[in-house]
Amino acid sequence: MRLLDCAGRSLDLARPRVMGVLNVTPDSFSDGGDYLDLAAALRRAELMVEQGAAIIDVGGESTRPGAAPVGAQDEIRRVVPVIAAIAARLPVPVSVDTSKPEVMSAAVAAGAGLINDVRALQLPGALEAAADLGVPVCLMHMQGEPDTMQQGPAYMDVVAEVAAFLSGRMAACMAAGIPAGRILLDPGFGFGKTLTHNLTLLARLRDIAALGPPLLVGLSRKSMLGAITGRPVTERLAGSLAAALLAVERGAVLVRAHDVAETVDALAVAAALHQTCPGQDPAAESHRWGESNADQL
Ligand code: 7PM
Helix, strand or coil: CCEEEECCEEEECCCCEEEEEEECCCCCCCCCCCHHHHHHHHHHHHHHHHCCCCEEEEECCCCCCCCCCCCHHHHHHHHHHHHHHHHHHCCCCEEEECCCHHHHHHHHHCCCCEEEECCCCCCCCHHHHHHHHCCCEEEECCCCCCCCCCCCCCCCCHHHHHHHHHHHHHHHHHHCCCCHHHEEEECCCCCCCCHHHHHHHHHCHHHHHCCCCCEEEECCCCHHHHHHHCCCHHHCHHHHHHHHHHHHHCCEEEEEECCHHHHHHHHHHHHHHHHHCCCCCCCCCCCCCCCCHHHHC
16 A cells, blocks of 8 residues: 555545646746736636646646746745645645755645655755654756756766666665655656656556655656647647656556646546556566555565
8 A cells, every 4th residue: 555644634646646736937828926916826726626736746846947046035025825724725735845954844834745846855954844844845957957957968878877876866865864655756757857758657667666765757748748749838748648657557546637627537547547457568568557666665
């Protein structure tokens, strides 16, 4: 059984689940600071939960290439009211997409039950904050920083390097007092990666799953899907669903997605297949959802 305790709310990863994306950046809702923004964000969260999202990921720092950095106080002002409102009104766990220890603390105090950090707790104080807060953490791989990461990303062996990075950050977490059972991993599709790097990681995702912790993937609407299909960001739903299924076939158990209803249906098809003939999916080989060496750690 893979039940993750997210500050008292459970996230059951025995079968693949959807994490609904809720951006609270100035380019989504105006800036998350006023009542209309808050009401709109809450309505969006409610809709995603009705559509079957198992967790809502609230992010106030845009990681878009070239985005201006956001101060901790601004980020707190954007995300905390939204997290508090969702936690008060909806039954699912709330995740906070942040790298800053001050934001992690404020978010968990407001009711967040998972820390989703694209910098894998590398900012000063982040590891200690996450350990103190006692909620699960998602460690993501990124090469470089959002403003420059797509300027010539390079690897000798992208799968080996992403695996080594994640395994090093897992060790750092455990040394800081975060138990293995409170860790999720994410290869960070699109974060300092060319199309070939992204496709190699997707094809070899099982090598990352073999590290043990549950795998989260974010592929929804990403530019790699635009590069493959030739479609703009508004027309990438089919590509996103295909990519989500390829990822769950290779061991992903949490899919971060904008189009929750459609992604939930796509994952239901994969889960039905798996339930009818466990282990028969050719891409799954020996992999079983809900089981891994992490359970023995
Ligand atoms: C601009 C560029 C806007 C990139 C938004 C994004 C991930 C994440 C994001 C992911 C985890 C997006 C990204 N992506 N957290 N946060 N994994 N764990 O496409 O892939 O949503 S932001």
